[in-house]
Amino acid sequence: MGLSSILLVEDDRMLSDAMAAALRQDGWQVDTAYDAAAARVALVDHAYAAVLLDLGLPRGSGLDVLESLRARYDATPTLIITARDQLGDRIRGLDAGADDYVVKPFQIDELLARLRAVVRRTRGMVAPVLRYGDVAVDPARRSVTRGEARVRLSTHEFRTLVALMERQGRAVARSHLEDLVYGGAGAIESNTIAVYVHQLRRKLGDELITTVHGYGYRLGEER
Structure with missing residues (x-):
């Protein structure tokens, strides 16, 4: 996987298909996962430019996926997409290492803009050698x-x-x-x-x- 590859983790197949189509139209290569376990395996096996991560997933939670990613010092930009709009949920996601947070329902243009912004921002960060x-x-x-x-x-x-x-x-x-x-x-x-x-x-x-x-x-x- 290269710098233009995205992992989309969303258990709603219809929504996942629609988002994947929009992402590909925007120039991204897209891999999909429909549960937390599959997402964890994909993130171990591949390097992605970013992750779009739902919180409410089968076989674990999106927060579990994010926490395991950060625990092994993987700073892949992660944008949480979820129907949970409570402030506490957003704080937990950001504290776990999310780079941004979008609440469903959202406009696809906003999601794409936020994704591009997160990737630009994180690519500009300097990590210590x-x-x-x-x-x-x-x-x-x-x-x-x-x-x-x-x-x-x-x-x-x-x-x-x-x-x-x-x-x-x-x-x-x-x-x-x-x-x-x-x-x-x-x-x-x-x-x-x-x-x-x-x-x-x-x-x-x-x-x-x-x-x-x-x-x-x-x-x-x-x-």
Whole structure:
């Protein structure tokens, strides 16, 4: 998925189809999900320019989806679309990490304008570059360099590295890493994180990540 791809999460199929058609006419590529579980899987597997997220969903809630997204340091712009117009609902959505909020029923032109504004605003934000030794991670550009060389990482390798970089010098439990990388979406093989760590060591150096036996992993020297 690229910078023009949107994930639309809406359980009303007729509304979803109408919104998807309008989004495509506005120049976006659109993926759809009709429940919270499918949305969580899509957001783990792909990188989107933005998410249009209903709150009232089957198999979980939109807030659950948003909270899991932000918990793994994914800053994908998220615009909540919902029939819940109470102030408390809006505050909870914004506190969970939403970038904007549109209450149903809405005019499609307003939704498209708000979406474009959110994407423009977030693309202009500057995220701090994370560094350890000669390794630098730019979360905003999703890029990694070692010295002067660009290093290509898969989506899950990148999320594993960011989670460890954010906690330099501290041991991170394997189960916590799984939650940060996957956001609790679906069953995970017991050795999955170990595979990502192995790949990161191969690409960035064996000395970067230390195994804390029986617990998890640590990036850098213990603090």
